[in-house]
Amino acid sequence: MLRRNCTTCLMSFVMILVLSGVGRLAGASDDYAYDLVHSSVSFKARHMDISWIHGRFNDVAGNFSLDREDPTKSTFLLTIKADSVDTANAARDEHLRQPDYFDTKQFPTIEFKSTGVKVIEGGYEVTGDFTMHGKTKGIMLTLMGGKEHIFKDVKRVAFSTELKLKRSDFGFDKTQIGAIGDEAIIIIDCEGMRK
């Protein structure tokens, strides 16, 4: 009788251990680092309301954690170095770095930090704080994608999104908007490598 009780206790203990381990594995999220080589953050803005000027930021960092079981626990973080703006014209880039535009000596980074994640068909709807030019505003990103791929034992996942914003909403001087339109479209294609 005593032996049977001991066996039951031992089995229960083992089961609890196994179940807690499985539970932890199932609930664990994957952490990904932003892969700069296979990602891009670009933008375009209207020029005199007749054409588009294209540019990109070459220095971007970030990470995101994806929880497939409970997506609301997923987080996304993106940091763009404003100094790395590149519009294929060195003189214009220098001008964009000055205080009339990005003011990179005062506001060196552009950041997005998620505050909530919701699953939608084909991706995620991510709300978060977008900080640019020293001003933070709540925005919503529609991240499409999320497919996983394992290449050389490294798990990768990718998302794409487009974001439309007004420069004047982020403290850019309205009197300096000039020939370049107030509204800008930011296009983010982000590939993450599991850490």
Place this chain on the structure above:
Amino acid sequence: MPDPISYLKASIAAVVASAMIVLVFRLIMRKSMHSVAAVSCVLAVGVGIVTGCRVLQFSWTWPPANALNRFLLIVLPATVILELLAAILGGGEAVNVRILGYSAPKRCGSLCALGFRLALYASVGRILLHDSVYLGDVSRGGDLGSGHPDAWNFAQTVAVFGGSFAGLIAIWGLLCRLSERAAAGSITLSLAMVIQGTGLATMMAGYIKGGSAAIPLAAALVGATFASQLLAKVVDGFDKKYLRGTIGIGVIGLCSLLCIGHYFGQLTGLRAIVLFLTPLLCWISELPGLRARPAWQKSAARMIAVTIVLSAVLFVAKQDFDREMAPLLRSVSSSDTERSLTAASSSKPSADPGVPFASKSGEKVADGRMSRTGRSRVVQTNTVKQRI
């Protein structure tokens, strides 16, 4: 985009506002009193600056997020208050200061004003560079600045702030000393010219808003100076040395604009130093050959000396502007396009199917746009070399 019409409007508004304040004060205060006259000149500059800034539609958001806003909302008001205190406490006919019923000696007022002045001059650089990448390591414990190539270490920070403090004290002291020997009007006007020149140089370096901040300041100094000069001629007892407070505002304004233009814009270090030292050329009137000349000749000599140096600085700045910034402001000219097409057509077809043409020098030229991009990079490299 630069707007010359609004700059002209702001200048006129600032000149009129500051001149009116000086004249109105004189009408209200019939009795000639040193401190009142000095206070009116300082107030006039303050009102003139506010008026000009309102015409230029500067934003007045609190807390100020960038260096220009900190200059307009913290440094300039603090300077005006300081000069008001200096005019009231430190003047020749200073009112007696009573502290807890005891009458403090007049010298106490002067010392108080000097103490405020030293504190403000020591903190101007720190205020303007607050939260910038330069002070990342110092003010944010390394959060922002660590790893940033422009972040200063402790020694650099001390050197920059110490240098600006020493420079401010030296220039203010020398100009005030000169104003005791000669008419202050030409000194203030020279200072206004240098401030306006600094604004133009900053604009031509690409920071348009920062440069335009010089306009109200320079115009307000001009307005107060002309009004006080007018009163000095028609009213007995309105001495020109009442402009000392305006010299203090001008020196701080000049230093701040140079700091903003250099550290946040693209105003070169050499140009900033030359502009900072240019007001000292007013001392040219004290050279042995000029010292004995009539006052108007000495004033003219001061203005001419400052104008020559200022013209040279602005000439070089304009050349840089024509090379770097002007192409951004004008549309692509037909001659540029033709040049690109000529360069492309004179090149032999490349063996690489992805690259239609290769130039004679071996540089790959994909199309006219690529050619222009390459040219602008070469120009940029040359400019950097020249600056060094």
